[in-house]
Amino acid sequence: MTQALAAYDTYLSDFQALTPELDRQPEWLRDLRRRAFAHFQEVGFPTARKGNEPWKYTNVGSIAERRFASASGGPPDREPAVEDLEAVAPWCTVWHEAVFVNGRYSPGLSASAATHEPKGGLRGAVVLSLQEAIASHEDLVREHLGRYARYDHDGFTALNAAFLRDGAFVYVPDGQEIPTHIHLLFVTAGAGEPMATYPRTLIVAGRQSKVTVIETYVSLDGAPCFTDPVTEIALNEGARVDHYRLLLDAGAYHIGTSRVHQDRDSSFASLSFATGPALARNDFQVLLDAPGASCFLRGLYVTTGSQHIDNYLNIDHAQPHCTSRLYYKGILDDESRAVFGGTVLVRPGADKTDAYQEDKNLLLSDRAEVDSKPSLEIYADDVKCGHGATAGAIADEALFYMRSRGLDEQTARVFLIKGFASEVLDAVQPEPLRHWLEEKTMRVLPRFTVEAPA
Amino acid sequence: MAKVSPGGKNHSRPLLEVRNLHAAAGEAEILRGLDLTVNLGEVHAIMGPNGSGKSTLANVLAGRPGYRVTEGTVAYEGQDLLKMAPDVRARKGIFLAFQYPVELPGIRNREFLRTALEAVRQHRGEPKLAVREFNKLLDEKAKAVGFEPDLVKRNVNEGFSGGEKKRNEILQLSVLDPVLALLDETDSGLDIDALKIVAEGVNRFRSPQKAIVLVTHYQRILNYITPDYVHVLMDGRIVKSGGRELALELEAKGYEWVREAVAAAAK
Numbered sequence: 002m003t004q005a006l007a008a009y010d011t012y013l014s015d016f017q018a019l020t021p022e023l024d025r026q027p028e029w030l031r032d033l034r035r036r037a038f039a040h041f042q043e044v045g046f047p048t049a050r051k052g053n054e055p056w057k058y059t060n061v062g063s064i065a066e067r068r069f070a071s072a073s074g075g076p077p078d079r080e081p082a083v084e085d086l087e088a089v090a091p092w093c094t095v096w097h098e099a100v101f102v103n104g105r106y107s108p109g110l111s112a113s114a115a116t117h118e119p120k121g122g123l124r125g126a127v128v129l130s131l132q133e134a135i136a137s138h139e140d141l142v143r144e145h146l147g148r149y150a151r152y153d154h155d156g157f158t159a160l161n162a163a164f165l166r167d168g169a170f171v172y173v174p175d176g177q178e179i180p181t182h183i184h185l186l187f188v189t190a191g192a193g194e195p196m197a198t199y200p201r202t203l204i205v206a207g208r209q210s211k212v213t214v215i216e217t218y219v220s221l222d223g224a225p226c227f228t229d230p231v232t233e234i235a236l237n238e239g240a241r242v243d244h245y246r247l248l249l250d251a252g253a254y255h256i257g258t259s260r261v262h263q264d265r266d267s268s269f270a271s272l273s274f275a276t277g278p279a280l281a282r283n284d285f286q287v288l289l290d291a292p293g294a295s296c297f298l299r300g301l302y303v304t305t306g307s308q309h310i311d312n313y314l315n316i317d318h319a320q321p322h323c324t325s326r327l328y329y330k331g332i333l334d335d336e337s338r339a340v341f342g343g344t345v346l347v348r349p350g351a352d353k354t355d356a357y358q359e360d361k362n363l364l365l366s367d368r369a370e371v372d373s374k375p376s377l378e379i380y381a382d383d384v385k386c387g388h389g390a391t392a393g394a395i396a397d398e399a400l401f402y403m404r405s406r407g408l409d410e411q412t413a414r415v416f417l418i419k420g421f422a423s424e425v426l427d428a429v430q431p432e433p434l435r436h437w438l439e440e441k442t443m444r445v446l447p448r449f450t451v452e453a454p455a
Numbered sequence: 456m457a458k459v460s461p462g463g464k465n466h467s468r469p470l471l472e473v474r475n476l477h478a479a480a481g482e483a484e485i486l487r488g489l490d491l492t493v494n495l496g497e498v499h500a501i502m503g504p505n506g507s508g509k510s511t512l513a514n515v516l517a518g519r520p521g522y523r524v525t526e527g528t529v530a531y532e533g534q535d536l537l538k539m540a541p542d543v544r545a546r547k548g549i550f551l552a553f554q555y556p557v558e559l560p561g562i563r564n565r566e567f568l569r570t571a572l573e574a575v576r577q578h579r580g581e582p583k584l585a586v587r588e589f590n591k592l593l594d595e596k597a598k599a600v601g602f603e604p605d606l607v608k609r610n611v612n613e614g615f616s617g618g619e620k621k622r623n624e625i626l627q628l629s630v631l632d633p634v635l636a637l638l639d640e641t642d643s644g645l646d647i648d649a650l651k652i653v654a655e656g657v658n659r660f661r662s663p664q665k666a667i668v669l670v671t672h673y674q675r676i677l678n679y680i681t682p683d684y685v686h687v688l689m690d691g692r693i694v695k696s697g698g699r700e701l702a703l704e705l706e707a708k709g710y711e712w713v714r715e716a717v718a719a720a721a722k
Contacts, residue, residue: 396557397520397521398557399557399559401518401519401520401541402553402556402557402559403559403567403571404518404540404541404542404545405517405518405519405541405542405544405545405550405551405553406545406550406567406568406571406627406631407542407545407546407571407572407574407575407578407631408542408570408571408574409542409574410540410542412570412574413542416559416562416567416570417559417562419561419562420559420560420561420562420610421560421561422561423561424560424561427561
């Protein structure tokens with residue numbers, strides 16, 4: 002038997018072990034999970050076989066061939082301490098924290114994280130574990146769960162749905178503006194054992210509501226864990242969602258799928274920050290499904306060593322008068338590699354579409370590599386669309402200019418790297434988060450450390 | 456010409472001594488045996504036709520990568536300048552105002568200049584300047600060169616007009632307060648108002664403790680900055696030197712006249 006087949010057997014026995022749990026769940030959910038697992042068994046993990054364009058540059062063999070311990074055994078023996086989390090994740094005492102350990106909601110950690118009463122409170126927003134939500138808001142969960150991120154998208158969404166045991170549920174009722182930022186913190190604590198987790202997030206923003214959600218992934222022991230999260234975000238008419246997605250799970254294989262559905266006049270701003278994973282896939286898709294919807298997706302990835310990051314970003318302009326902006330930047334050192342793919346699709350009739358996508362990369366090493374393939378597919382006439390991609394080293398001209406003013410070479414490089422990152426990070430609204438990310442960016446690049454000017 | 460600065464420090468030797476300088480960019484030799492001596496308190500204008508090596512001289516003195524010195528020496532304050540890294544030269548008091556100032560996206564003017572000044576002051580053994588003091592200094596200097604307060608806050612040169620970029624060079628000059636200013640075609644791309652503002656900034660910098668080497672194609676800027684010496688650079692060498700009247704003669708007669716005169720003298 003090949004290693005890959007042995008690994009598939011592990012998923013099967015893990016799923017079979019869930020039978021008693023499935024039996025206790027509502028029928029619609031049990032069915033969904035069973036169908037999802039059957040689908041996984043059918044399609045397996047994607048391969049870079051000929052014609053499979055979305056996976057052309059990213060090989061997930063290292064996931065397919067490895068056996069990961071399922072987190073089905075419940076919470077780990079020792080729950081991490083708040084201090085452990087503070088050391089690896091952004092932290093702010095005025096955020097509303099919901100902490101998940103190995104995919105399961107941790108009431109203890111979530112509560113102890115909330116050392117201060119969040120200013121302004123949640124104002125009617127509901128932040129629950131998905132398990133609780135299935136009990137208390139079943140109709141709402143049933144209406145949205147799996148509707149935007151379908152289990153049959155690929156093997157990863159299928160696995161996530163099959164092992165969908167817990168996760169985060171955020172619901173903002175119509176007309177509510179939530180002043181408190183909601184932080185969903187997903188922690189993998191495998192006690193040294195390679196662990197598979199399947200975090201699931203569902204965010205539903207009611208009409209004319211407004212909310213900021215930060216979705217963070219961390220791992221505590223640096224074991225090569227497999228993180229397979231799926232996030233669904235639904236914006237009703239006129240809603241505004243500010244979304245941050247932070248991949249800080251050091252050493253992980255992180256294959257994330259995010260699906261956003263936007264109704265009329267809604268506006269969605271997302272910023273993805275990735276530094277940690279050994280292998281990361283950020284499959285992000287926004288469906289602009291009614292006139293007047295707009296989205297702005299920003300990203301910054303900072304990679305070192307042999308890290309591999311694949312941003313697969315798709316915007317679907319299904320209706321006229323929608324705007325999309327996609328602005329990703331990468332800083333790559335050593336022999337790390339980045340892939341930028343996906344399509345801005347403008348469907349027939351989606352006139353007055355205004356779309357732009359750009360991917361810019363700064364290569365700090367001549368062994369680093371970027372495959373950047375932004376693309377446009379336009380089936381409407383009256384549109385304004387553009388795209389661009391660049392990759393290059395620090396410009397000698399800029400370096401000399403700075404040195405000619407007295408800055409030593411290292412300081413000049415640090416300035417230029419920070420400047421490059423700031424074009425994305427300046428858009429981070431919560432100030433403590435912006436500072437944390439700025440600092441983190443430079444901490445990831447120890448070759449470019451200088452004494453901070455006092 | 457011996458000069459004694461107010462501090463009593465003896466500056467009897469020249470500030471800058473260029474001897475038989477040969478330099479190449481790529482395969483092409485551009486400077487071919489250039490000699491130039493600059494003392495404190497002096498303003499030298501280097502004029503010459505396009506391609507004569509004017510900018511190469513300024514860039515070699517500032518240490519721009521991409522140029523190869525194949526022969527000759529340059530002494531700055533008696534030390535071998537060519538051995539110093541560009542940032543060391545800057546900290547020792549050499550400033551190059553760029554012909555094409557570089558845009559630095561994401562780097563704020565204020566923070567950039569504060570870090571640069573801090574590096575220079577540290578080299579001079581001066582104490583750290585508090586942020587508040589620096590801001591005050593920068594705002595004063597910015598006002599003096601007619602720099603919009605908004606531009607000080609923006610990213611270095613990003614989206615600046617040609618005139619704003621050149622003014623930013625002069626602002627940096629006045630904040631960093633070097634000893635030797637190399638102005639590389641600082642007058643190019645400026646309208647008459649911008650030219651006057653830039654010239655005023657240079658004139659304010661001028662003092663017995665400073666020196667200026669001004670590289671220019673046109674004598675226009677010399678209507679506002681009076682040089683002590685004018686040199687004509689041709690084919691990588693200084694072929695004629697004189698006072699400011701030489702610049703007017705060049706303006707009236709063009710460069711070909713010098714070329715012919717030099718050729719005739721060589722016969």
